[in-house]
Amino acid sequence: MADEPFRYHFKHLAGRRQQTFLAIAEEIIPADDSGPGGGTIATAALADWAIARLDPSLQKLLMVFLTVWEYLGLLFGGKPFTRLSSEARQRQMRWFERSPIPALRTGFFGLRAMALMGFYCREDVWPSIGYEGPLLFDRPFPDPEIRALQKGKVGVAP
Amino acid sequence: MKLEVDVAIVGSGAGGGAVLDRLLPLIGQGLKVAVLEAGPYFTRDYFTQREVEMMGIFWGNGAWPTADGAITMMMGKAVGGSTAMYTGVTFRAPDEVLLEWGIPGLTPEDLKPRYEALEQALNVHAPPADFVNDNNRLFKEACEKLGWPCEDLRLNLRDCDQNGYCNLGCVSGGKQGTLELQIPRAIAAGVTLVPNCTVERVQDRTLFAQVQPAPAGTQPGPYPPGPLEIKARLIVLAAGCPGTPALLLRSGLPGLCDALGRYVTVHPAVTGFGIYPHPIKNYRGFPKTYYTPHFSKSHGYYIETCFYYPFSTAKSVHGWGPEHRSLMRRYNRMLSILVLLHDPALPANRVTLSRGQAKLIYRIHPDNIKALAHAQASSAEIFFAAGCDSVHVSLADQFELSRAEAAADPGRFIRPENFIPGTTPVSSAHPQGGCRMGIAPKTSITDPLGRVHGYPWLRVADSSLFPKSSHVNPYLTIMALADRVADGIFADRREFLP
Ligand SMILES: Cc1cc2nc3c(=O)[nH]c(=O)nc-3n(C[C@H](O)[C@H](O)[C@H](O)COP(=O)(O)OP(=O)(O)OC[C@H]3O[C@@H](n4cnc5c(N)ncnc54)[C@H](O)[C@@H]3O)c2cc1C
Numbered sequence: 001m002a003d004e005p006f007r008y009h010f011k012h013l014a015g016r017r018q019q020t021f022l023a024i025a026e027e028i029i030p031a032d033d034s035g036p037g038g039g040t041i042a043t044a045a046l047a048d049w050a051i052a053r054l055d056p057s058l059q060k061l062l063m064v065f066l067t068v069w070e071y072l073g074l075l076f077g078g079k080p081f082t083r084l085s086s087e088a089r090q091r092q093m094r095w096f097e098r099s100p101i102p103a104l105r106t107g108f109f110g111l112r113a114m115a116l117m118g119f120y121c122r123e124d125v126w127p128s129i130g131y132e133g134p135l136l137f138d139r140p141f142p143d144p145e146i147r148a149l150q151k152g153k154v155g156v157a158p
Numbered sequence: 159m160k161l162e163v164d165v166a167i168v169g170s171g172a173g174g175g176a177v178l179d180r181l182l183p184l185i186g187q188g189l190k191v192a193v194l195e196a197g198p199y200f201t202r203d204y205f206t207q208r209e210v211e212m213m214g215i216f217w218g219n220g221a222w223p224t225a226d227g228a229i230t231m232m233m234g235k236a237v238g239g240s241t242a243m244y245t246g247v248t249f250r251a252p253d254e255v256l257l258e259w260g261i262p263g264l265t266p267e268d269l270k271p272r273y274e275a276l277e278q279a280l281n282v283h284a285p286p287a288d289f290v291n292d293n294n295r296l297f298k299e300a301c302e303k304l305g306w307p308c309e310d311l312r313l314n315l316r317d318c319d320q321n322g323y324c325n326l327g328c329v330s331g332g333k334q335g336t337l338e339l340q341i342p343r344a345i346a347a348g349v350t351l352v353p354n355c356t357v358e359r360v361q362d363r364t365l366f367a368q369v370q371p372a373p374a375g376t377q378p379g380p381y382p383p384g385p386l387e388i389k390a391r392l393i394v395l396a397a398g399c400p401g402t403p404a405l406l407l408r409s410g411l412p413g414l415c416d417a418l419g420r421y422v423t424v425h426p427a428v429t430g431f432g433i434y435p436h437p438i439k440n441y442r443g444f445p446k447t448y449y450t451p452h453f454s455k456s457h458g459y460y461i462e463t464c465f466y467y468p469f470s471t472a473k474s475v476h477g478w479g480p481e482h483r484s485l486m487r488r489y490n491r492m493l494s495i496l497v498l499l500h501d502p503a504l505p506a507n508r509v510t511l512s513r514g515q516a517k518l519i520y521r522i523h524p525d526n527i528k529a530l531a532h533a534q535a536s537s538a539e540i541f542f543a544a545g546c547d548s549v550h551v552s553l554a555d556q557f558e559l560s561r562a563e564a565a566a567d568p569g570r571f572i573r574p575e576n577f578i579p580g581t582t583p584v585s586s587a588h589p590q591g592g593c594r595m596g597i598a599p600k601t602s603i604t605d606p607l608g609r610v611h612g613y614p615w616l617r618v619a620d621s622s623l624f625p626k627s628s629h630v631n632p633y634l635t636i637m638a639l640a641d642r643v644a645d646g647i648f649a650d651r652r653e654f655l656p
Contacts, residue, residue: 028478034487050210053219057513093478097581105580106227113221113473120468120486121210130437130490131468134207135321136329141211142204142375150210 005155006148008045011052012063018044019082020070025115027089034128038119042154047118049146062114065107069096124152159369159386163190163350164655165647166365166390168357168405170195171239172633173620174396175336176276176640177647178344185347188656192350192388194367196397197235199353199377200242200337205327209469212326214373215243224520228579229426230473231518232587237353237377238337239398240587241633245324245446246314246333247462248282249630259625261595261606264642272638280314280334282634289313289320291443293493296434297463298448300543306452311462313444320444325466353379355386357397358514359409363615364389392615392647392654395593396640399622400509403592404516406603406610407509413612418603419509421594423501423627424586426522429464429474430534430551431485432493432541433558439490440465452536454500454629458525459533461540464496474583476552485550485558493541497533498588499526503626509592518589522579531574538568552582588632593622607646608639615654619643 013021025047026039051059069092073081076095077088084092096108119125126133141147165181167174170193181191200215213219217233224231234240250273253266276282290298301308318332331338345351354370365388372378395402403419449462466474471494472486501507507520534551541549542565549559549568553576564571576582595618596602599611608623610616619640621632628635647654 029483030480032480032483032487037483046210050213050219053213054221055218058218058221090479098578102226102580105578106223109227109580109583110221110223112478116472117210117469120472121208126468129468129486130439130488131441132439134323136207139203139206141206141208142373143211146211150208 003153005153006151007155007157008145008149009157010045010048012059013044013048013051016070017063017066020066021047021111021115023082023089024069024093024111025118027086027093028112028115029119035125038115041156042122042149042152043115043118045118045154046121046149047114049149050117051114058110061107062110065111121150122152123150159381159384160389161192161350161386162389163192164390165189165191165392165394166388167191167193167394167396168365169239169395169397169401169620170237170341170351171234171336171396171398171620172241172636173398173640174239174394175241175340176637177394177396177619177644178349179340180641180644182343182347184655185349191344192352192390193344194352194355194357194365194388195237196356197237197353198373199237199351199379200327201377202327202329202331204375205323205329207321207323207326207329209326209467215327224518226521226579228522228584229424229520230585231424231589232585233398233589236337237341237351238335241335242337243325243327244335244587244633246335247446247631248277248280248312248314248634251628251630251635255629261625262597263606268642269638272641273634276634276637276641280339281316282312282314284310284312285444285447289444290447291440292438293440293465294447294463296493296544297495297540300540301448301450303543304539306450308448308450311446311449318444322442322445322465324445350380352381352386353377355379355381357405360393360395360405360411360616361409363391363393365393392617394617394619394643396620398620399589399592400516400518402618402620402622403509404511406593407511408514411613413599414603414610415600417505417594417601419592420505420507421503421625422507422509422518422520422589422591423503423624424520424590425588425627426499426501426526426584427586428497428530428534428552428584429466429494430497430537430541431475431549432544432546433485433488433548433550434491434493434544434546437490438493440492440494441467453533457532458500458529460498460630461533461537462496462498465494474585475550476583477557481557493544493546495537495540497530497537499529499533500627500629501526503591522584527574527577530577531572535569535572538564538572542568553577590621590624590628590632591626593618594625595623596625606642608643609646614650617643617647
């Protein structure tokens with residue numbers, strides 16, 4: 001059925017990591033009067049599809065980084081990142097962005113890229129930025145999964 | 159599987175395509191040629207104009223950072239190499255660049271007829287008036303107001319439909335890259351093209367490669383997945399930078415000097431944005447038609463027009479949070495320009511190997527960061543002169559500089575100290591060097607005709623030959639150098655060819 005969400009099976013951004021990713025994505029792209037923010041399953045699913053195609057060493061780094069990120073929240077508000085207030089989360093992100101440790105800066109840049117990809121590659125987001133989409137909108141792609149994910153209606157497959 | 163040919167070319171991009179074209183007449187006389195390409199064979203109908211779907215046409219699926227993560231490198235992994243998704247902006251290397259390179263025989267006079275012939279073959283011309291979308295028109299008007307020279311970016315197009323998606327693969331075939339020109343000609347002439355074939359090592363006129371399965375929707379090659387050994391009388395490495403230096407490093411050929419992999423330059427590129435008072439839809443139309451060379455000699459950069467799709471734009475916008483989202487909501491009012499920095503060729507900037515795979519160690523030079531701050535101030539001047547209400551550049555003290563506060567002197571708000579490696583978005587689509595040509599085997603990898611020192615059967619014909627930065631967009635010069643390499647092959651023909 002056209003209105004049914006597409007059921008996606010997460011390969012990398014699952015469990016706790018998914019929660020951390022969603023919390024980061026919501027701070028990177030916060031909700032506003034044009035619509036919901038980046039912290040949705042639709043963003044995470046598209047990012048997960050892209051992560052699954054990265055070099056395995058980068059995949060691993062991103063996943064380790066998400067775990068580190070979650071627990072470094074303890075230093076910024078005494079709790080893991082997902083349980084921090086939005087202010088404390090932003091404090092942590094600003095610190096990461098300017099961290100003296102290059103790996104933390106680039107890890108953040110990588111996650112930022114994934115969140116932005118997961119959000120701005122979605123057809124349902126395009127009207128809010130005034131983008132009319134590809135001229136060849138309906139040209140098929142060999143992988144139907146990614147085309148379905150771009151529609152922005154996604155549920156989690158068991 | 160084993161294959162035996164007269165000439166094997168590794169890589170099918172700008173350099174590989176140019177050599178291939180020169181060899182075509184010999185194929186009629188019985189020369190056997192194979193082209194081994196790591197990337198898949200995508201044809202026009204594969205390109206969907208969607209960023210996430212087109213990740214796979216780039217190395218690392220578009221995520222190939224320098225070792226310190228500070229620069230996102232963009233290189234094509236496809237039949238056609240990076241010409242499959244380049245913009246087709248065509249420059250000749252300025253005379254002063256060739257002079258600075260100081261390679262005997264590589265003079266403006268030597269290159270001139272090659273450039274002319276290539277430009278004719280690729281239908282290079284100034285953009286016609288109906289090619290100019292608002293982003294480009296406003297850039298030109300702004301430069302004129304400021305009294306800065308604004309020049310045409312010459313383009314290699316034929317029947318271009320100006321759909322604006324050049325960097326996700328050309329759907330009309332208007333762009334005259336290797337995928338459209340040299341490859342079909344070569345296949346028709348009987349050249350063996352092996353896509354999805356990564357060459358791992360070269361040794362004693364033999365290439366050791368691995369063939370991968372063809373991804374869905376791409377043209378299959380002639381060999382099944384698995385190891386492939388290719389014997390050839392002559393081997394031409396055109397795997398680009400970092401591809402060719404990495405392949406030579408993996409091969410460990412004795413006698414090559416310590417310059418191997420080193421002196422890489424990348425033209426660090428940074429995008430800036432202006433917000434126009436009303437919608438202008440710059441994502442439609444040809445993305446690049448003008449540039450200003452005004453600051454090239456004095457400050458070491460070019461400013462070119464550019465325009466990208468939503469995700470690439472979002473990634474180039476600095477920062478995150480409400481400001482980022484608010485700027486992106488004005489995507490259809492954005493003007494954008496690209497700063498390309500002239501970077502120094504330093505031995506520390508180099509291709510190395512990490513578990514056998516290429517890795518690029520590169521640090522942005524402090525002088526380039528200063529130049530970038532100057533370039534962003536110049537960009538802001540252009541945006542304000544074009545009528546923009548505000549400007550977003552990554553080295554500004556504030557996320558957005560408004561016309562009221564900054565138009566009179568944007569430079570006051572833009573400082574090199576705001577550059578943070580790994581946080582300030584920087585990209586590169588022009589890696590060069592790593593197998594620099596020269597005379598002395600102690601300081602260079604090949605001679606001026608791309609012959610690898612000590613290995614007469616091995617040639618290099620790609621961007622890795624550049625001894626220093628070309629400053630300008632490089633593809634035409636890569637092809638002109640590859641044409642010289644072909645001269646060398648013809649000169650030595652009796653030794654290697656039937
Ligand atoms: C998005 C984008 C836009 C650009 N726009 C312009 C422009 O407008 N004007 C301009 O002048 N330049 C532009 N460039 C740069 C230009 O395309 C490149 O500089 C040029 O194509 C490099 O030529 P090359 O032959 O050295 O390498 P490439 O064209 O990159 O070809 C190298 C090929 O070798 C293959 N390869 C690598 N390693 C191996 C291996 N081990 N085994 C087998 N194959 C291998 C690669 O997959 C690749 O296909 C652009 C590049 C990009 C990515």
